[in-house]
Structure formats: structure tokens, C-alpha cells
Amino acid sequence: MxxxxxxxxxxxxxxxxxxxxxxxxxxxxxxxxxxxxxxxxxxxxxxxxxxxxxxxxxxxxxxxxxxxxxxxxxxAPRGSAGGGGYYxxxxxxxxxxxxxxxxxxxxxxxxxxxxxxxxxxxxxxxxxxxxxxGGFPLKGQDAHYSLAVDFLTAARGATRRLTLPDGQVLDVTIPAGLKDGQTLRLAGKGGPGVNGGPHGDAFVEVAVSPHPLYRRDGDDIIIELPVTLKEAVLGAKVKVPTIHGSVMLAIPPRSSSGTRLRLKGRGIRAGHQVVELKVVLPPGEEPELATFLEGWKPRHDAHPRAGLADLDREGA
CATH class of the missing domain: 1.10.287.110 (DnaJ domain)
Incomplete structure (x- = not known):
């Protein structure tokens, strides 16, 4: 085709x-x-x-x-049978x-x-x-390939086998921290040399597929972690997935959605994992919670939307 x-x-x-x-x-x-x-x-x-x-x-x-x-x-070459096709x-x-x-x-x-x-x-x-x-050695032609890998393979590193169009295979070492679109060079894995010259090289462009949980910021890994209202208000210790395995994370009391916590050394290479908290309300009705909030008078006044009116006037 x-x-x-x-x-x-x-x-x-x-x-x-x-x-x-x-x-x-x-x-x-x-x-x-x-x-x-x-x-x-x-x-x-x-x-x-x-x-x-x-x-x-x-x-x-x-x-x-x-x-x-x-x-x-x-x-079929143009011209005579012994013409341009050979060269x-x-x-x-x-x-x-x-x-x-x-x-x-x-x-x-x-x-x-x-x-x-x-x-x-x-x-x-x-x-x-x-x-x-009277010939002289010439390096063989370089070959260009592409390889798709998943997010965790690119982050942690691994070896993946690339199947070529002719059925041959190449074992490609994926270094930890490989980025989407990066090209790897495999020395001597290209076309054969001419007149005893060395083989060419193979260049493999890697496409990294996204992950449903993790996203990358340099060598840091970002993850959004849902927490309950109780965990956010009172604090808690919860299990958090990382690209290197799950760990326990201490959530400080009075945490809000958007609070960022850092897991040192749990990113790519020397990077870290950043955990963004997302407070999630209970899926069903909670009449006791509703009754409490109706009669609750906060000790400290909060104005979460302060400044929005000024910004709205500036944009008008």
C-alpha cells in the first residue's frame, strides 16, 4: 500500500x-x-x-x-540492464x-x-x-526506525525488541528518563559496508505513550491523589503509587485541594514525585455532615473567592 x-x-x-x-x-x-x-x-x-x-x-x-x-x-531500472540500477x-x-x-x-x-x-x-x-x-572501504548506509514504548518503560529504562520490516529484530536498550521523540543510535546496526568498510548505524526514534496516572515535568513525576474530606481536614497516612512502587505518604491536617506534597527521590533519575491533593466529597448523602455544616460557624473567616471581582472588572 x-x-x-x-x-x-x-x-x-x-x-x-x-x-x-x-x-x-x-x-x-x-x-x-x-x-x-x-x-x-x-x-x-x-x-x-x-x-x-x-x-x-x-x-x-x-x-x-x-x-x-x-x-x-x-x-526495473531505467535504460540498459547494466546501467543505473547497479549504482x-x-x-x-x-x-x-x-x-x-x-x-x-x-x-x-x-x-x-x-x-x-x-x-x-x-x-x-x-x-x-x-x-x-582499486576500491576503498566505505561505511554502510545508516538505517532509520521508530519504536513505541509505554510511559513506565521510558521512565525506568528497559530493553525492548524492535521487529524490522524484513523480519529481523534489534534489541534496543531504553535508558531511564528517555523522552518522547528522542532518537537512539545503535552503532554498527545499519547497512553493510562497501569494500570491507564498517556497517552503518541504526537510528531509532522513540514515541512514548502517555500514562493515565502519571505525567512528567522534567525528571519529576506529577500525580493527582484523591483524598476524602476527613483525610484532608484531620490528616492521614495513605498509600501512594510511584513509578518505583507504592509508598506511605503523610497528609498534613487542614490540607486543601491543590496542596502539593513531595516524595523525594521517587521520580526519574534524581527527580522527585509531586503529589497534588484533590479533595473528593462522599458519593452519597451524608445528613450528619450536612446538619453539622448548617450549624457550623468557622473560627477563622475564609474568603476563597477574594480578588475574583477585581479580576472580572479588569477583563470587562
């Missing part, structure tokens, strides 16, 4: 648009978020393959020119080679690009494996 259609972007979409479309679809169809749904896994692989092609500037350009298909396989398979050294479709020399390649250097290297008889051909 057309990779542009798979990601739902126009053929002239810029890199940022393509990346945003991929992240949204990857989070929606990620197998970890769709357990027991093989169709989601299949869709996720299609999306990953489409992004792998369109996020690589050279591969995208070659696809747009019809030189490769949506799987990255070579299409095209060596195009790209980490994305730095330039292809010139309008050049007349060297089968359609610019003299100044890497392709012309390869031509000179192999000009005396053979291919990248012929040492006597």
Missing part, C-alpha cells in the same frame, strides 16, 4: 507532519496497547514500514521517482550522497557526489568485493 496513504499524509508533507502522523498512529495501534488483537499488530508493522521509508530522505526521494517500491525493493543500490552513505536525475555522465549521477566516487573505485573491474579493482 502507498506509504503516504498509510500515514494519512499528502505526498508533499514535510518531515514534521509525517513524524506527527506516525506517532499518533503508532500509539493507537501499538501491540502493547491492543493485547489479543493481531490486526493491530499487523497494522502497526505496516505503519512502521511506511514511516521507515518516508523518514529517510533518500529512500523517500527514490520512492517518489519510482526507483523503489513501498517495500524498499528496487524497481543506485550503493547510493547513500548515512544519507549524505546526492542523486542527480538530470546529469548526463556516469549513468545519470553527479560527478561530485558519492556515487561518482564509487564509480571510480569500481571502474577497473568488478564490484565492492574486488580488492584489486
Amino acid at each position: 502507498d506509504p503516504y496513504a498509510l500515514l494519512g499524509v499528502a505526498r508533499d508533507a514535510d518531515e514534521k507532519t509525517i513524524r506527527s502522523a506516525y506517532r499518533a498512529l503508532a500509539k493507537k495501534h501499538h501491540p502493547d496497547l491492543n493485547p489479543g488483537k493481531p490486526e493491530a499488530e499487523a497494522k502497526f508493522k505496516e505503519i512502521a514500514a511506511a514511516y521507515a521509508l518516508l523518514s529517510d530522505a533518500e529512500k523517500r526521494a527514490r520512492f517518489d521517482r519510482g526507483e523503489i517500491d513501498a517495500t524498499g525493493a528496487e524497481t 543506485r543500490q550503493y547510493a547513500g552513505d548515512g544519507g549524505h550522497a546526492r542523486y542527480s536525475a538530470g546529469a548526463e555522465d556516469f549513468g545519470g549521477f553527479d560527478h561530485d557526489d558519492l556515487e561518482s566516487l564509487l564509480r571510480r573505485a569500481f571502474s577497473q573491474g568488478g564490484g565492492p568485493g574486488n580488492a584489486r579493482a
Whole structure:
């Protein structure tokens, strides 16, 4: 299927648009978020393959020119059977080679690009494996992939297996504190080198899915903790989840909604966990509480909406 259609972007979409479309679809169809749904896994692989092609500037350009298909396989070369197709398979050294479709020399390649250097290297008889051909070692092409991970994996770190479009796998080490959109470099995991040169590198862009409980602020973790009216007024000790396991937290007496308490060292790396209290009233009727409040006269006057009138007049 057309990779542009798979990601739902126009053929002239810029890199940022393509990346945003991929992240949204990857989070929606990620197998970890769709357990027991093989169709989601299949869709996720299609999306990953489409992004792998369109996020690589050279591969995208070659696809747009019809030189490769949506799987990255070579299409029938233009011209004679022994012409440009041979050299095209060596195009790209980490994305730095330039292809010139309008050049007349060297089968359609610019003299100044890497392709012309390869031509000179192999000009005396053979291919990248012929040492006597005057060739020189060249680093293999870099590969670009994407990987979706959950919030806790990114926060705590782990190893995740990335399945490539061709069925091969890469074990990717996720360092603790990885951020959404960050790119990891896997040295030597790209394409094979030419004429004995080293392998290229693999670059893995990571998309981190949100968590229903935690949110991140730098290396701090923020969590909203519901508490009862009694716990807020009288104080209490309650169990609080953290990314490293549950701990007991002391709620001071006379706490209000919005009160922030800190759990030192319970964030990412040297960060902390910040607990925001949210006072929750009982779900049902509490006649005794209502009777008490009707006759209750606070010892200290409180004006929780003081200043709102002045702000309202300023906005008028």
C-alpha cells in the first residue's frame, strides 16, 4: 500500500507532519496497547514500514521517482540492464550522497557526489568485493526506525525488541528518563559496508505513550491523589503509587485541594514525585455532615473567592 496513504499524509508533507502522523498512529495501534488483537499488530508493522521509508530522505526521494517500491525493493531500472540500477543500490552513505536525475555522465549521477566516487573505485573491474579493482572501504548506509514504548518503560529504562520490516529484530536498550521523540543510535546496526568498510548505524526514534496516572515535568513525576474530606481536614497516612512502587505518604491536617506534597527521590533519575491533593466529597448523602455544616460557624473567616471581582472588572 502507498506509504503516504498509510500515514494519512499528502505526498508533499514535510518531515514534521509525517513524524506527527506516525506517532499518533503508532500509539493507537501499538501491540502493547491492543493485547489479543493481531490486526493491530499487523497494522502497526505496516505503519512502521511506511514511516521507515518516508523518514529517510533518500529512500523517500527514490520512492517518489519510482526507483523503489513501498517495500524498499528496487524497481526495473531505467535504460540498459547494466546501467543505473547497479549504482543506485550503493547510493547513500548515512544519507549524505546526492542523486542527480538530470546529469548526463556516469549513468545519470553527479560527478561530485558519492556515487561518482564509487564509480571510480569500481571502474577497473568488478564490484565492492574486488580488492584489486582499486576500491576503498566505505561505511554502510545508516538505517532509520521508530519504536513505541509505554510511559513506565521510558521512565525506568528497559530493553525492548524492535521487529524490522524484513523480519529481523534489534534489541534496543531504553535508558531511564528517555523522552518522547528522542532518537537512539545503535552503532554498527545499519547497512553493510562497501569494500570491507564498517556497517552503518541504526537510528531509532522513540514515541512514548502517555500514562493515565502519571505525567512528567522534567525528571519529576506529577500525580493527582484523591483524598476524602476527613483525610484532608484531620490528616492521614495513605498509600501512594510511584513509578518505583507504592509508598506511605503523610497528609498534613487542614490540607486543601491543590496542596502539593513531595516524595523525594521517587521520580526519574534524581527527580522527585509531586503529589497534588484533590479533595473528593462522599458519593452519597451524608445528613450528619450536612446538619453539622448548617450549624457550623468557622473560627477563622475564609474568603476563597477574594480578588475574583477585581479580576472580572479588569477583563470587562
